[in-house]
Amino acid sequence: MGNNNTEQQDHFLSQLQDCANHLVEKLQSDNLDEASEMIHDLVEARNQHIFKSVGQLTRGLHNAIVNFHVDADMDSEPPEVNNSEIKDASNRLQYVITKTQEAADKTMDKVEAVAPIAMNLGLEATRLREEWHRLKRREMTKEEFRDLYNQMGDFLDQMDEGTTTLNKSLQDIILEQGYQDLTGQVLRKVIGLVTDVESELVKLMRIAGQVEQVTGLAKNPESVRDPNIVKQRDTVAEGPQINAESRTDVVSGQDEVDDLLSSLGF
Amino acid sequence: MKILIVDDFSTMRRIIKNLLRDLGFTNTQEADDGSTALPMLRSGDFDFLVTDWNMPGMTGIDLLKEVRADAKLAGLPVLMVTAEAKRDQIVEAAQAGVNGYVVKPFTAQVLKEKIDKIFERVGS
Structure with missing residues (x-):
């Protein structure tokens, strides 16, 4: 899909350059009728390209929905999800809580x-x-x-x-x-789903990025990312740290908690 | 000595309750988040609060801040027992006036040490 998109993009760009060169020629020789026809063709080519990209984005979304077996009632407002792999994953995670609690x-x-x-x-x-x-x-x-x-x-x-x-x-x-075995299997499945969702999202982002590029909607990503938003999240509860050793902003045990507190005068 | 144990997981409340019983503290009550705990604290004569951080409803850190802001409860010793392990969080808890901080998973020994230390300080 990626290669196909790049080819289309290249094709569109070379079409654009050709048209532009011709347009300059026509204008210089005062051939206004043909020039306006060129502009028309130019707009047409751009629209075609946008339609194709939007079409791909829609197809990509559709595939993602099919892949995750989303069974939703689109007529109701907001659409009601009857069943999906995400919902299934939530149920699986709920199961893990229940199982571990029982054990x-x-x-x-x-x-x-x-x-x-x-x-x-x-x-x-x-x-x-x-x-x-x-x-x-x-x-x-x-x-x-x-x-x-x-x-x-x-x-x-x-x-x-x-x-x-x-x-x-x-x-x-x-x-x-034995609950460890049962819940471990369930968690592995959920991890698999999360990985799939991530790769589908990356694909969609790539297509959406191309649409933004041709329509001129793309913004400088740095200006979109507000540092304050990230800052605000600092004290949101995170639950157990799974990779405490590899993170410097996290303590890896009670000893480090004690050291930190004693440095604060405790 | 009347103790309130606040955690959204009943398993953890039970583990803490058992450990406290082994340490000789038998008068314990439980709450599953800050918003249930706060009225209990205000109406009951609790001597000690053991709370988790990450709970739906009111979190442990918010509960701690409420306790410190309440004239009647301000002096209540508070021990935080939580899986939250970010340095910023520990600093925030310290600044909010926590008396002890234990990270999960913990041992009976660690819990005992922290409790002993808190009462040593409160008593002196």
Whole structure:
């Protein structure tokens, strides 16, 4: 598509130069009728070129819409998007939030449920060990020994039951981490879509740029970019930094936060 | 010690709540953004505020500014626990009067240190 456009552009420019040269010749020889015909041809050629470029832009937009499977009701105002890959991507991202939330909740539920078991077994073990040492030091009466004997049996039962529950929960917690796989796949798809959208946008921008050039709408890009707009965005919340290491305006950990704050007198 | 935990993700509120409980702080309440938190702070006798930055509705930094501008709440210790890691943001939070800044993901140890430090200062 790009080459095709450049050829058209070159063709249009050479047509323009030819016409201009002829026009000067006609005017110099006072041939006004033919000169006005030339001007007419010139305008015609420019219009043709604009129509072609606009046509390409429209086709490009249409392709982009088809590629992203946008199913929209254009009659309603504003047009209502029933379905599209972007909408689908939003749903996928929502899914990631739901999945990760569920996984975090289930994991914490499991831990909260079994933490008391582990703690009680630990407390009981500590207590029995002290009793056991008393026995070894022969500081125990017959009655106390009989109690210890029974307590030992109970503890072994508790231990058996408790560790079974603990192992089951630990296993469940590991299984629960499967959300990473699921959400990772979904995120990869969304990343693919974002990349596609970007390349389609670049294509459209290229065509639009050519339309602007022939119609004289193009502005100096520097004047369009207002530095204040970029400045204002500085304190917009960004969420987790994915490439903290490669950015100098971002801290890469708590230590750097502490250094920065202490430099401010904290 | 009554603490308000403000974060739009319930998972994070729960994690912070659990960590605080381990540190012996059991009296906690939750809010999911600044605009829900502010009336709670104004009507309740909270001793400490733990807030995220990036939330829909009112953000944590705006909540902090509101708290500092409120005569009754101005002295409330505020700890920011957030994924926002830009230097400009940390400076902005410091200038707005934050008492501590913890970046996510964080450890229980870091949270404890910052809380201890805040109460050490407030107490002295």
